[in-house]
Amino acid sequence: xxxxxGSLQIGEVxxxxxxxxxxxxxxxxxxxxxxxxxxxxxxxxxxxxxVKRVNHIRRLQDLLGISLADIKEMVDADEVxxxxxxxxxxxxxxxxxxxxxxxxxxxxxxxxxxxKQKTExxxxxxxxxTERLRLFTRWKQELDELETKAAPTxx
Amino acid sequence: xxxxxGSLQIGEVxxxxxxxxxxxxxxxxxxxxxxxxxxxxxxxxxxxxxVKRVNHIRRLQDLLGISLADIKEMVDADEVxxxxxxxxxxxxxxxxxxxxxxxxxxxxxxxxxxxKQKTExxxxxxxxxTERLRLFTRWKQELDELETKAAPTxx
DNA sequence: TATAACCTTGACGTTGGCGTAAGGTTGAAC
DNA sequence: GTTCAACCTTACGCCAACGTCAAGGTTATA
Numbered sequence: 200x201x202x203x204x205g206s207l208q209i210g211e212v213x214x215x216x217x218x219x220x221x222x223x224x225x226x227x228x229x230x231x232x233x234x235x236x237x238x239x240x241x242x243x244x245x246x247x248x249x250v251k252r253v254n255h256i257r258r259l260q261d262l263l264g265i266s267l268a269d270i271k272e273m274v275d276a277d278e279v280x281x282x283x284x285x286x287x288x289x290x291x292x293x294x295x296x297x298x299x300x301x302x303x304x305x306x307x308x309x310x311x312x313x314x315k316q317k318t319e320x321x322x323x324x325x326x327x328x329t330e331r332l333r334l335f336t337r338w339k340q341e342l343d344e345l346e347t348k349a350a351p352t353x354x
Numbered sequence: 355x356x357x358x359x360g361s362l363q364i365g366e367v368x369x370x371x372x373x374x375x376x377x378x379x380x381x382x383x384x385x386x387x388x389x390x391x392x393x394x395x396x397x398x399x400x401x402x403x404x405v406k407r408v409n410h411i412r413r414l415q416d417l418l419g420i421s422l423a424d425i426k427e428m429v430d431a432d433e434v435x436x437x438x439x440x441x442x443x444x445x446x447x448x449x450x451x452x453x454x455x456x457x458x459x460x461x462x463x464x465x466x467x468x469x470k471q472k473t474e475x476x477x478x479x480x481x482x483x484t485e486r487l488r489l490f491t492r493w494k495q496e497l498d499e500l501e502t503k504a505a506p507t508x509x
Numbered sequence: 510t511a512t513a514a515c516c517t518t519g520a521c522g523t524t525g526g527c528g529t530a531a532g533g534t535t536g537a538a539c
Numbered sequence: 540g541t542t543c544a545a546c547c548t549t550a551c552g553c554c555a556a557c558g559t560c561a562a563g564g565t566t567a568t569a
Contacts, residue, residue, distance in 0.1 A: 210545065220546085225527060240535040242546055262475055264419025266525075280486070283493065297497055304490045311483045318476045320417055321469055328466045331435070335459045338438065342452055365515065375516085380557060395565040397516055422556070510569100517564065523557090534547065539540100 206236070206244040216253040223253070231256055231271050233278075252277075263313060276306035361391070361399040371408040378408070386411055386426050388433075407432075418468055431461035 213220045223243075226232045232252060235243045252274065259270045279299045368375045378398075381387045387407060390398045407429065414425045434454045 208546075219528080221527065221529085224548095229526095238535090240546080241548095242535070258475070258479070261419070262472060262479065264416070268525090293497060293501065297494070300490060300494055300497070304487070304494075307483060307486055307490065311480070311487065314476055314480050314483060317417060318473060318480065320413070321473045321476065324413070324417065325466070325469050325473065328462060328469060331462055332459070332466065335455060335462065339452070339455055339459075342448060342455070346448060363515075374558080376558065377556085379518095384556095393565090395516075396518095397565070513566100513568090515564105515566075517562100519561085520559100521561105522559070525555090526553105528551105528553075530551085531549085532547100535545080537542100537544095539542080 205247055207246070207250070209243045209245065212245045212250055212253065215250055216257070218253060218257065226253070226256065226267075229267055229271065231267060231274060263317065265313075272306055273310055276303045276310075279303040360402060361393075362401070362405070364398045364400065367400045367405055367408065370405055371412070373408060373412065381408070381411065381422075384422055384426065386422060386429060418472065420468075427461055428465055431458045431465075434458040 207215075209220050209223055212223060216223075223232065223245075227234055232249060235245045235249060238244055255277070256267075256270055256274060259265065259273060260267070280303060283296065283299065283303075362370075364375045364378055367378060371378075378387065382389055387404060390400045390404060393399055410432070411422075411425055411429060414420065414428060415422070435458060438451065438454065438458075
């Protein structure tokens with residue numbers, strides 16, 4: 200019996216995502232990754248989904264610079280998404296689905312707002328930096344001219 | 355004798371920047387703010403420049419999510435900028451000026467690169483989120499239709 | 510000159526996000 | 540059936556970025 204198809208041990212997940220095994224266990228502890236299945240002896244078995252998840256978490260961390268607690272909220276919204284997508288068979292509890300959908304929408308909108316705001320501020324900063332760089336090159340040119348035109352009377 | 359014109363005590367700076375007094379002292383300790391002048395009894399006296407500085411630091415922290423150590427590098431570059439700008443009188447040590455200019459340019463370019471990369475990733479994320487929101491609204495509509503068209507056989 | 514509001518330094522405490530070491534278990538290979 | 544890397548849990552450690560006292564000095568105002 201081979202391994203279950205497409206299941207990865209923690210070491211490989213760590214390698215492929217660029218985080219440590221400790222971090223993966225930590226995320227699990229904190230509820231950012233759902234507890235993976237285990238093989239007989241207790242070794243964790245991850246899926247490709249999990250890998251994507253980790254990458255997503257890291258992007259959120261790096262880009263938005265928000266706490267893991269907040270990220271948990273966001274990835275929970277993702278989870279809802281997957282659930283809704285998978286059991287796309289609305290024979291049961293429409294009200295609940297509507298509820299989940301509502302919450303997921305809210306979280307996503309919040310995220311969107313953050314991203315929007317940050318991109319805007321980033322843009323401002325970008326232009327500022329561009330201006331500054333222009334200024335620097337101008338000054339450098341002036342320095343150059345000063346040295347070539349003026350007397351090289353030293354040394 | 356009134357206060358020196360335009361000098362602010364730590365409390366007011368704290369209020370206006372939204373950080374605590376502790377944070378201001380902390381930044382000073384870490385070299386992110388140059389030690390302000392003091393009045394007779396030792397009270398710190400800040401300038402409007404300092405206020406801008408603090409705001410800048412916070413923007414960098416919030417937007418780029420980088421460490422204060424890295425931010426120090428950046429604001430040091432700012433310092434160089436001011437120095438160059440103020441004593442715009444290149445009678446002394448051109449070589450040094452060139453050097454400073456070079457370093458400031460390098461730091462600024464590094465910063466620019468970071469900002470560029472992040473903006474791009476942000477954009478990606480933005481489109482992703484937009485798509486997701488569209489999906490959500492579509493699903494919600496489907497749910498609505500299901501409820502209106504199907505039997506409202508409850509209650 | 511009293512007293513409240515503001516400030517000082519010093520030092521220890523806290524929180525998030527992991528690092529790391531210890532001691533034991535598992536699994537594939539030989 | 541033993542070896543050995545990869546994994547397990549437990550638990551203490553660590554750094555950044557401040558928070559939070561404590562004990563006292565300063566300044567404006569009555």
